[in-house]
Amino acid sequence: MLNAVEKISDEKIERDAVQIWKDCLSIIKDNIPFISYSTWFLPIKPAEFDGTKLKVYVPSNYFIEWIEEHYNTLLNRTVNQVIGESGKLVYLVLDEKEPLTKETTFTQNIPEPKEVKQTVEIQKEFESGLISKYTFDNFIKGEGNQLARAAAYAIGDNPGQTSFNPLFIYGGVGLGKTHLIHAIGNKILEKFPEKRVIYISSDAFTVEFVEAIQSNTVNDFSNFYKSMDALIIDDIQFLVGKEKTQDLFFHIFNALHQNGKQIVLSSDRSPKELKGLSDRLVSRFLWGLQTDIQPPDLETRIAILKNKSETYGINLSREILEYIAHNITSNIRELEGCLVKLLANASLTNREIDFDLVKRTVKEVSTTKQVNISIELITKVVCEYFDIEENKLREKNRRKEIVLARQIAMYLSKQLTKSSLKTIGLHFGGRDHSTVIHAQTSIEEMILSDLKLKEIINTIKNKIEMTAA
Template sequence: MTFNTWFLPIRPVSFEENVIKIQLPTQFFWEWIDEHYNHILNKAIQSVLGPQGKLTYIIADEKETESDLKISVAKSNDDIKAQTPSVKPSNGNTTFNSNLNPRYRFDNFIKGEGNQLARATAGAISDNPGETSFNPFFVYGGVGLGKTHLIQAIGNRIIEKFPEKKVIYLSTDSFTVEFVEAIQSNRVNEFQNFYRNIDVLIIDDIQFLTGKEKTQDLFFHIFNTLHQARKQIILSSDRPPKELKGMDERLISRFKWGLAADIQPPEYEMRIAILKNKAEEFGMTISNDIVEYIASNITSNIRELEGCLIKMLATASLNSKDISLDLARKIVREIASDRKVNLSIDDITKIVCEYLNVPENKVRDKTRKKEIVLARQLSMYFAKEYTKSSLKTIGLHFGGRDHSTVIHACNSIEVEMKDDLHLAELVGKLRSKIELHTS
């Protein structure tokens, strides 16, 4: 299955001057093969073609040039340096890498009620950067909701429509590191001049500027210069400007000059659309019941939706298994942090005891009756799986027992399920009942 999944879709393109060129169906294939099979491919290329042999990848569904999308398996030090994004000025030249990820585009950004304003504003800015009243454009929202995707999509669209414009994307941490390096090498003026000549400045996670007084002061002057010159400024943050504690009030005031738009967690229909879109992008075929199950249980984080699909694909491939609903349940339990907030230990205990027809108060007693012990162990087992409570806290809910008792209970259930089909079936039924309460 590994070969069929990762290598069968590869198409040869050309072989010239010791360079083999192949075509991959998606960017995800590129990243997966580079991470997991790079060493094997490198060894094979070197063995057959010698030290000068190279392998380049071209992504079938991207419109960018080959030089933007290829990677070399036989990487030299120069190759590695060339792949490292850099926006540092050099001898007054303005040649630079915009650092934009070509995968982040408007056509694969799923629109929904939670991002409607931000998406519409982003489109308007892309058509007329620096000339709208949305300057700066301040996008904020929780982790994994698509802020980075959206602000980079603006940059990519601007480059397409206005290729003469200088567009830079970077994280706040990168900006700070470059500033420190400029101080150490006495190039602060050069650093400032470089950024003052940018047409579109896109900075991610601006909240990490809090507490960095010198960097804030420098950014304040760069901001003023760009804004006065009608250059576009785009920022993202995990919170609105007014909640940026430790940020210079002058900067907060300027962040409010344009438009601050939030991105909310995706609604159910949007989560379905995201999953189907990503599954198609990854070349996955999954049934509607799997899509609906994931969308029902991962509710607040787009990144977790994507991560769930990637982990399912990887697990199925590495273990030669089909993508099934059982696999989806397993993966969701492992990565879906947001589903561990709807149930308490008492809720789980009530579900287990009602199903087994055991009085709830009995599982807290010291009795060793078989049916009581089973209900207690199952309650501990599911409490560990479905809540964020520590082992110590779980133990206290069951008559003041310590964490070692909880560990023993969980291990006992895991071990016995392997040999006891009845118990395995019971655990499955209880899990289904519990998960009805987590949706």
């Protein structure tokens, strides 16, 4: 019976501590900037209250030194107001084994972090910025995003502990970069709800930094982001040309990386293509994994359309899905826009979704110039220019002129069509995707120094476009 009484008493002590600390936070929040409040007070967790002493958990000794130096008067006034003149605040350090010697600041019994998780209520009063609907479950996997998705999923399972830190995802507009990085954050919070995860665009980050300069709270701004377990920044290319923001982000990046915290970045270009970004930032972006997202192939576009149409509650035939997927190839956002427009047209005209309506909607939505450039056409024009039989490009022929023509055809197929590397390789005698990559790289390197070759390729390209128009 005595044990039951003691258990009830302990629970009451914990509940009292939680309520008292909440009362303290409500006063503190009204007296300092929100970013200072988020950085220095939200990480503090209540432990117990014995009638006069409120014991709280803090991350480190340094944390206490900063608080006492900058907010000691506010804390004393707050504790006296909530508890009374005899009230005292006692700190328990979670991460450090050696407590400070001041008895009024620390106790000698440092709790184990595992025990703390069982007794401390998770409390986060800052917006993560994550969009909950973006998850791995509704992200359609395809050939163009396999590596990016696999790395993102691994990070969601084990943030900061993989070799993918930072993870740098790049690619064109509307290909799913934002969906994927939100999915990482949502998975981290699902598996580790106690972690501090934040998503922000680089534009919003810059705006907050400018406001921090104006309010003289740059240190608090920096420390807030350094306190995160996972920092996710979208469209990092917009830091280009913003030297002061780059400088601050460099220090935040270093602090997070050194402490094993996860960094996820997205961009419309690879790190090396971000001209105007400091070399030291680019070098750090190259520390982890850089992976691109390619436009979805036909099968992936069909799967995306099927998934989205089911979400909207409509059942489209395979023929209609294939028609839309064949005609809208640029990005996922345009595919989704087509479905929304299709629903709107059907609703406004009060008619069933048939091929005529689909064709009209596709024409209204598509921003891509409809030209019939195919790998077959490219092969035909290349072979005509070099006076080579088309089947020679599919054979295992190593003659210099044949190899060059094949590489140019592969290069232009990648440039002028939405075909995947695998599809291009199959058209040229079932070659591996790595052969296509090698061809593209070889041609890109050659045209940098060989102006005549560059002119030849431009001539071929113009002929292809004129033939397809």
